[in-house]
Amino acid sequence: DDDAAAGLLLALREPVREVFASDSFAARPYADAPTVRALFEDFLAHPRRHDPERFWRLLNLELWLRDAVDADAAPAGPATAVDEAPTAPAPAKPDHEPNPGKELDLVSAEDGRRYRRFPVQTGLVDRDTDLQAYLRGEIEDFFRDLPADAMPQDAPWHFSVSEKIVAITQGRSYYTWEVRPSVAARVLSRLVTRTPAGIGLGDPTTMQLAIQEAGLPRIVLSAAAGAAGKVAGKRGVFYNVVGGNVRAIDGPTTYSTFPANVSAKLPPAEPDRVAAEVSAMIRAADIPAWAKASFAGTVVMDANDIGRNALGKDTAASAAVLEAAFADNPLGQGRERTPLAVVVRMD
Structure with missing residues (x-):
């Protein structure tokens, strides 16, 4: 049995x-080795989240291929160039430096500031992560290591938290094999235009989550409205009709690191x-007094290369201003x- x-x-x-290493x-075409290794490590930490038979099938197939096909090959050694795999995490970087190809500063098109x-x-989070404790450690580390001239002490700043890690820690992110797409989800997902910025509802697993979140009648109505909008040359009609929560549903992408490359998620609750x-x-964390005095609040942000959506906030800044800062x-x-950001208004 599974146990x-x-x-x-x-x-x-x-x-x-x-x-697996x-x-x-790594050379076989039937599996992505870095993902299998990451999944196996996750299985070791959380055995009940995974179907062990998946690993046994991969293991037995590999051993059979070695015996039946690779009999004359040299013994297998450790895999090389693991970090070059598309799903491998990016190298570590200081928090006060931008991501590769990005800039620290941006002049907002919304307010000109x-x-x-x-x-x-950060490291990986999962559904067992205590979000508040996790974020407290990150924000305390950020201010402890911040160079003295990196930000003015009197400049207002807010904390941006990716909606993805909120959803994950709420148990609203699922491995793709945990979702059982219905026939309706499979059919409707084929009607969705996929973009390089994300799969959206163009995968049966994410469409199934959308159906569970909004209900099949609403999804069908929105799909019909979206089709009519395309004929009229209007984009985004589907999401305007179905509502913002469904817009934040996202699925597996090959360019993401584990577990985002094998996961589908709902938007965060509340x-x-x-x-x-x-x-x-x-405000209760161990950060400098000046940082507490200039702190302006938090936003839960859904952002990608084609759009931004401030899903939740407790700052006085408008959603439009918060979103424009992530243009x-x-x-x-x-x-x-890098699912977190300290965002400073410099002028």
């Missing part, structure tokens, strides 16, 4: 790791409440691992 299969995998973790496994966006790099709780935590998507959406 026995999982128990044996746990007992054999080291030899299984060696197989081998050159021969200059904003400095510090992208905060983002305004989350923003208020984060702000209260920051160039400074946190990225691939391997950067």
Whole structure:
């Protein structure tokens, strides 16, 4: 049974790791080796989240191929160039430096002010992560390591939290194999235009989440309105009809690091409440007094290369101003691992 299969995998973790880390496994076309390794590590930490038979099938196939096909090949060694894989995390960077290809400062098209966006790099979170404790550690580390001239002490700043990590810690993110798409989800997902910025509802798993979130009648009505809008040359009609929560549903993307490359997620629940709780935590955190005095609040932000949406906030700044400060998507959406930002109004 699954318990026995999982128990044996746990007992054999080291030899299984060696197989999944081998050159021969990395060279096979049937699986993405970095993702398999990441999933196996997640299985070791959280066995009940995964189907152990998946790992047994991959393991047995690899061992059979070695015996039946690679009999004359040299013994497999450790995989090389793991960090070059598309799903490998980006190298570590200081929090006061921009992401590669991005700028720290941006003059907002909304209010004409200059904003400095510090992208905060983090580790992975999961549904067992205590969001408040996790964010407190990150914000305290940020101000502890901040260079003296990086931001004016009297400049108002706000904290931006990616909606993705909020949703993950709320248990609203799922591995794709945890979602069972209906026939309706499979059909409707084919009607969605995919963009390089994200898969949106163009995957059966994300469409199924949308149906669960909004209901099938509303999704069908919105799809019909969207089709009519396309004929009339109007874009975004589907999302305008279906509502903002569905807009924030997102799915697996090959350019993202694990687990985003194998996950589908709902928008976070009660983002305004989350923003208020984060702000209260920051005001109680171990950060300099001047930082507390100039702190202006928190926003839960959904941003990518084609759009921004402030899902929840407790700051006096308008959603339009908050979104405009992220016009160039400074946190990225691939391997950067920067779901947080300290955003400073510089003038």
